Amino acid sequence: MIGLNLHFRKDGGEELRVAWMELKKGKLLVSRSEVVTVENIKNLPSDIPISISITGRGIITRNFTNVEEDADFLGRILPGAAPEDFLLQSFPCVNGSRIVSVMRLDVLTNKLEELTQNNDRILAVFLGPAIVGSVFSLLHIDLGNKGGLSFLDYEIKFENGSIQGVSPTEKISESFFVEELNIDSSYLPAFASGLEFLFNNYPELNFPPKVNSAREEFSWKKKFKLSSLLIYPFLFGALIVNYFLYSGYKESFGRLITEQGYTREIKNRADSARNALLKNKELFDKIGANHHGPTSFFADRLVSDMPAGINLNRLVFFPVKKTELASGQGVSFLKDLVIVNGSCTSNDALNKWIEKMRTREWIENVHLRNFVRETTNQPADFSIELNIR
């Protein structure tokens, strides 16, 4: 940060004084102060902001006591002057009084352009010597019993640490100390302009339009720089977290792929075992290995229950499927089926036998398929089908 003072001498000459300063962790660091030329200012690094105070001839400065903040100062200083042609700055003082400084805007603008060659790095402009009062306490200047301070062509009176008034003087400049540096008081406006920019004690001050836009741009650049400074650590942190996450996922992925291969093998083995088991069960079914109890027992029961008057010709447990035999598909059997063929002299005996069959728990149902009696004196031929549970 550079605090610059442009002083127009009474003889028409100009003096440029510069104060280099920096605010680090809330502490003001003053590096040096010196008299410079316009060329020196032009050659300064373009990224260093400049705050300038303008003093001397061409700046009208007046003290006003007991005035309203929004009083028509320009009308009182320069009656009939057009406000748009002037830059007016009003600094509050003790007991409601004000120090007002005025300068022609076109002269000011030309001068600023001459200094910076339109590169818009002048971020604050302060008119007159009153700016010194705003930072008086910051500079820790010991006035002793003097009650005032002379610099350039001005003398400022202080009361209880605040500015009381300003007046022209012929006194020479004095010395004061800032951060253990012995500095001539003629550098006060340069310091004050720099400090005022840093601490912004007078936020309501008017600036030329070009300076206002430069201030706004600087503010945005500062915010952007700050956010960039925050984003990089955030990105770095995110990359570190991502590294750990990625490593974790990669490990899980490898483990799952191995597990999946193993699981697939088990699943394939289980599927083939299931299929083979199903086929074997079909085979069991086909050969009748899944059949019910011993058929010899059923044959014995059927014949034991048979009443007198019935003769059996044929008793078949699970007959062969003739269609499959004929088509050469191998041998298979009609499961659960029992065929009983015979003859009877008494219908009643046959009926009783069938009723008896129905009571057997191993018989699911009984069907009389055929019953033929050719003549009254001859026995009747019958055919019964049973389904075994």
Added chain:
Amino acid sequence: MFFLSWQFVFKKTIQLKSEVNSLLLESGKGAINETELKELELELITTENLLGAGSHSNTRQVLLSFVSGYCSSNNLLLRQIPGVSTQIENGFIIETNSFIVDGGFLGLLKLHYEIETKLKTGHLSSVEYRLNQNKEGGKKVLSGIFMLQNVKKKEI
């Protein structure tokens, strides 16, 4: 910088995460543990053993020996042992052997019982008791037609 970080770092992590999630989902589907697999394979071996239990190399001879022995001591007549019928199913050979025995009902019924309970060569698939007219003397004869099936593993 952000684009590169996204494209080559964060995006890959997100893709890997979704792959891990899909693998986790997949591994849960139709999962079977080793115990279940062992149970299945044991059941398969049991059924194969059962199917192959009758895989005697000389079934007909065993059958002949068993039935003729029983017939001679029980006054039955082993009349016929027709040719064997074979079929192939699921890598197994199913043999169907049959034999016809003449005699009284009680004798045939006992033979029926013996075959079902004692004969280990094959499974009794069908039994028929039939009363036939004797061609020679016109006398009626009771025949028992027994059909047994046994399974052999097909030799590869």
